[in-house]
Amino acid sequence: MKAAAAGLAAPFAFSQAPNIATAQLGDNLFLITGVGGNVVVRTGAQGVVMVDGGLAQNAGALAQTVAALPNSGPVRTLFNTHWHPEQTGSNEKLGTAGCTIIAQENTRLWLQQNITWPWNGQKFTKFAKIAQPNKTFYDNGTLGDIKYGYISDAAHTDGDLYVYFPQQNVLAVGDAACGEGWPMVDWWTGGWIGGIVGGLQRIQSVVSKDGNKDTKIVPGRGPVLSLADITAQVEMYGTIYDRLNQMLNKGRSPSEGVEAKPAKEFEAKMGNPDEFIRRSFESLWAYLSPDA
Numbered sequence: 001m002k003a004a005a006a007g008l009a010a011p012f013a014f015s016q017a018p019n020i021a022t023a024q025l026g027d028n029l030f031l032i033t034g035v036g037g038n039v040v041v042r043t044g045a046q047g048v049v050m051v052d053g054g055l056a057q058n059a060g061a062l063a064q065t066v067a068a069l070p071n072s073g074p075v076r077t078l079f080n081t082h083w084h085p086e087q088t089g090s091n092e093k094l095g096t097a098g099c100t101i102i103a104q105e106n107t108r109l110w111l112q113q114n115i116t117w118p119w120n121g122q123k124f125t126k127f128a129k130i131a132q133p134n135k136t137f138y139d140n141g142t143l144g145d146i147k148y149g150y151i152s153d154a155a156h157t158d159g160d161l162y163v164y165f166p167q168q169n170v171l172a173v174g175d176a177a178c179g180e181g182w183p184m185v186d187w188w189t190g191g192w193i194g195g196i197v198g199g200l201q202r203i204q205s206v207v208s209k210d211g212n213k214d215t216k217i218v219p220g221r222g223p224v225l226s227l228a229d230i231t232a233q234v235e236m237y238g239t240i241y242d243r244l245n246q247m248l249n250k251g252r253s254p255s256e257g258v259e260a261k262p263a264k265e266f267e268a269k270m271g272n273p274d275e276f277i278r279r280s281f282e283s284l285w286a287y288l289s290p291d292a
């Protein structure tokens, strides 16, 4: 009985991330889910590259999962698509191991300061130097055949980036696109509803330049998207943005914006939009009011 009990105990060593799962996106390219945000990993002889690192409490389980992938090895490069904890939770572990951490410069600046979200009081502590991005850029760059660039529209934050893997035709975009429910509008660090539309349009143009209609687009959360999915999202968020803009111009408040149900025809598919609409309305204030 003792031996059986010990055998049963083993799985609980991984209980921090019980739903961790891996899917193959292409040659040496994998999507890992269940660690916070989506993580994309390229393995192979050129060295392991990761896009985003999940939540800090899952960093150990994620590292084990990455190490077990075919053709894996030490992680040489980590991209932070933006500063949020669901993306930057492996920074300390990998930074300490000597990994290059690439981010848009604004992401590094956010990780160097304490942040408090005004809408719910949630606090984020600045990162130790070793955990901060150690290679930043403003517009774009390359890493071998990998292309990356700034999504400058402030879709989700003011430091969003994309990473394109041409060999596998996969584009990772972080939370600039959302594959599951309504997106989180972080206007405190630069995101806004107009940027959601602009960021999705930028994703369309990156795909039309570097990819094609078969490009797989990996959002920060939820399942892999197609170009057709992105096009449908541009339409939907464009419609909502126009409606909110009209209400703002009539002097409506965020609560009145929520009550007007500006996303009503999308609710059946997308779920309750109230939080999204409120944050989106506030984001218009942050962007369009003269005092901003």
Ligand SMILES: [Zn+2]
Residues within 6 Å of the ligand: 082, 084, 156, 175, 220
């Ligand atoms: Zn995010």
